[in-house]
Amino acid sequence: MKSAVIVFPGSNCDRDMAVALEKVTGKKPEMVWHQSADFEKVDFIALPGGFSYGDYLRCGAMSARSTVMKEVIKRAEAGVPVLGVCNGFQVLTETGLLPGALMRNASLHFVCRDVELEVANDASLFTNGYTAGSNITIPVAHHDGNYYADKETLDALEGEGQVAFRYAEDINGAQRRIAGVLNKKGNVLGMMPHPERMIEPALGGSDGRVLFESVMNRLG
Amino acid sequence: MKARIHVTLKNGVLDPQGKAIEHALGNMGFDGVEAARQGKYIELDLAAGTSKEAVDEMCRKLLANTVIENYSIELE
Numbered sequence: 001m002k003s004a005v006i007v008f009p010g011s012n013c014d015r016d017m018a019v020a021l022e023k024v025t026g027k028k029p030e031m032v033w034h035q036s037a038d039f040e041k042v043d044f045i046a047l048p049g050g051f052s053y054g055d056y057l058r059c060g061a062m063s064a065r066s067t068v069m070k071e072v073i074k075r076a077e078a079g080v081p082v083l084g085v086c087n088g089f090q091v092l093t094e095t096g097l098l099p100g101a102l103m104r105n106a107s108l109h110f111v112c113r114d115v116e117l118e119v120a121n122d123a124s125l126f127t128n129g130y131t132a133g134s135n136i137t138i139p140v141a142h143h144d145g146n147y148y149a150d151k152e153t154l155d156a157l158e159g160e161g162q163v164a165f166r167y168a169e170d171i172n173g174a175q176r177r178i179a180g181v182l183n184k185k186g187n188v189l190g191m192m193p194h195p196e197r198m199i200e201p202a203l204g205g206s207d208g209r210v211l212f213e214s215v216m217n218r219l220g
Numbered sequence: 221m222k223a224r225i226h227v228t229l230k231n232g233v234l235d236p237q238g239k240a241i242e243h244a245l246g247n248m249g250f251d252g253v254e255a256a257r258q259g260k261y262i263e264l265d266l267a268a269g270t271s272k273e274a275v276d277e278m279c280r281k282l283l284a285n286t287v288i289e290n291y292s293i294e295l296e
Contacts, residue, residue, distance in 0.1 A: 099287075101285055101288045104236050105236070106234060173236070
């Protein structure tokens with residue numbers, strides 16, 4: 001599986017994502033700079049976590065309008081799997097590839113710890129290695145992870161199985177404890193927790209690895 | 221010419237920063253603050269003749285996230 005990690009100025013989790021992808025897929029991902037107008041054909045695109053453009057204006061707002069995102073949006077719409085983690089999730093909502101928005105944590109605290117997630121959907125490209133209803137542990141590190149969408153959107157997301165993960169307990173005020181959402185087609189996933197930081201026992205667990213393996217299982 | 225743009229969270233969207241301001245004012249002994257909302261102020265210097273429609277488009281496409289925010293524009 002050939003993958004790409006989009007590199008925005010200010011992001012600090014792009015290398016974590018690259019290491020995880022290389023360990024799980026066996027191939028170094030292509031690192032694609034935000035000003036690139038085009039990049040090599042890949043099977044999987046990752047938008048990393050970490051304060052792109054210093055979170056200026058709103059988290060993810062600047063990145064969502066960067067040159068490379070025009071190409072990412074085009075490929076996502078054509079069906080290429082795209083994963084956005086943390087700031088990457090914020091970027092995906094800002095582009096409109098995913099519904100809703102991510103707001104300041106209700107507690108106003110930066111939350112940085114391992115959290116328990118409930119797997120809400122185990123049929124998707126990204127989650128087929130998990131069992132729906134089971135709990136997994138993945139770390140979070142964010143100030144703006146409070147997922148917001150209006151009631152109709154939330155009902156539609158739940159009705160269509162687009163909620164991938166929920167927090168086992170409320171950690172940031174997110175509507176209906178939503179931690180990760182899929183687009184309608186199921187090829188775009190945004191989530192606040194960091195699966196790339198949980199890919200082997202040395203990092204504290206392997207629950208995040210299953211997400212990348214799920215994609216590989218489907219794509220080969 | 222200048223555009224002065226105010227971006228505010230929509231009514232009904234929880235504003236934790238506004239809540240913190242409201243509580244702090246209460247703690248300081250200021251009575252009568254029933255609610256506080258925090259927003260953003262953006263000032264643009266524009267070439268003469270820039271249309272309000274263009275500024276509106278800037279707001280919709282970048283300056284405000286219309287999922288959660290409202291905006292208002294003053295041109296001068």
